Amino acid sequence: MHTVEELQDIVNQIILEQKFEGNPPLLYEPISYTLSQGGKRIRPLLTLLACEMFDGNMEKAIYPAIGMEIFHNFTLLHDDIMDKAPIRRGKDTVYKKWNTNIAILSGDTMFALAYEYILKTDVKFIPDILHVLSRTAIEVCEGQQFDMNFETDENICISDYLEMIRLKTAVLLGGCLKIGAIIGGADSKNADNIYNFGVNIGLAFQLKDDLLDVYSAVEKFGKITGGDILTNKKTYLYLKAFELAKGERLQQLINFYKLSDKESERKISGVKTIYNELSIDKLTINQMQEYYDKALDCLQKIPIDAAQKQNLLDFAQQLMGRES
């Protein structure tokens, strides 16, 4: 069994070794560009951790793990077009650096490449892990469409939001773990348990992201604190505040959110003041904790030695405790 750091090094090393080259170069350069930028590599790591948790041979999971990272980066490429995001990981997004057509097509190629990588394992695992990727991919698309709908839909409630982030973010973490578990030899019940662990961790993870966007002490690389407030993004914090604010406070919240970019500091501090009055941070942390506890319950159900689970547990705790 490897340590989390060893697995992280292996993932980074293997990605570095891959040559995403070919003709025409205009199709492949954005792929190299995207995959060489780093990022936390959370998804392939989850695949490897799950595989080793079930005492599987990590080497059989390494290419499928890379496949999941390629898939994840494909979704970012297309999301950035749809969200008109100019910057990711501190660099120009692909559609900005090249153009929309190239971002569409390089993304499509990455999706197909993800499947090619997933296939690089023992034949006996292929049908099951392929099902996981295809189902996950469809749900991630559903989540992204819900997210886009939310931009103009004024009647979003918290349960809509939680379902959206389940689809857009959480099922992929679950899927990565499930694929690792299958290759590790887990039976279908345990594969489902680790999937559900991942989905709940994913929900908690996204709530942490929402929280850090407003309350991070650390300046995030390529992101400004309060960015979600400035863009009136309907996050958990936003929806909770609108659920709880009444009377004059509600009117103030509405007015702060109406402020233009020219008054960005006033907008952020105004909204944050109301968030603080309503204890939105604590309520978000409570909801996070609830998902985290559910995740632990799912892990608990898997009848293997606690020591085998420790790496995955440490990694999950690390994701929850992060400050950026």
Next chain:
Amino acid sequence: MHTVEELQDIVNQIILEQKFEGNPPLLYEPISYTLSQGGKRIRPLLTLLACEMFDGNMEKAIYPAIGMEIFHNFTLLHDDIMDKAPIRRGKDTVYKKWNTNIAILSGDTMFALAYEYILKTDVKFIPDILHVLSRTAIEVCEGQQFDMNFETDENICISDYLEMIRLKTAVLLGGCLKIGAIIGGADSKNADNIYNFGVNIGLAFQLKDDLLDVYSAVEKFGKITGGDILTNKKTYLYLKAFELAKGERLQQLINFYKLSDKESERKISGVKTIYNELSIDKLTINQMQEYYDKALDCLQKIPIDAAQKQNLLDFAQQLMGRES
């Protein structure tokens, strides 16, 4: 063994039975819209024909066949965004009817759905047919990128063009046949032979398309004759004409191609006159015939009874003989 017409009916029937429904509706409506529009259903038909040619059980190939049709329609959805095509099969394209973001995301969902359909067959076939789809998908993307590059690249020669259409169009026909052959029980040598048959038929098919765009007697549904000339598209006919035209004739050809949309009739008839003087139609037909003969050679190499091959042969002849 079924007749071509019976297989066509089966394909249309099964596609009609599929419910491409789900939430959010904005993601799924464009998928139903696209797949209910008909089209020739050439690709799923090839899968079924290949399966039966090798005496396979057609029912095991039907969902993978539909998967290939879904994949093909996904590429059309994204191509229409990139090519800014407002009309397909006489109807608004998805990005026109909805918007670009929805066309990107519905397309992505169709790509994932294609994989889900491909998986609906015996487990033993899955690894091999999955490899075929992923490789084909990557090559189709390469072909589309070459096609986009050609719009602005002035130094395209005929061999560049043939490589582009091999990737963009022909490998998919080969891939559909290969998947059918694998499910039909063909060994890898025969699966490759039928793949090469399909690639050569695909090349001939695209040249026929180029030819019909200029010389079709029949008004194509949703397309005008001469459309490629009007848009200065670098087809086989265009490149052959520029290869052969010299001196004053070359200057005339350049001048005709410079005419604006306001003089569309003069442009089309001017270019056609030069095409006729240079026998471009006959030269295109000769090149088509060359690929068709190569295709027949590949089919010839497959050591099974000629009667078993007849349906596929009839269908290929039908594709070559079509007038629209």
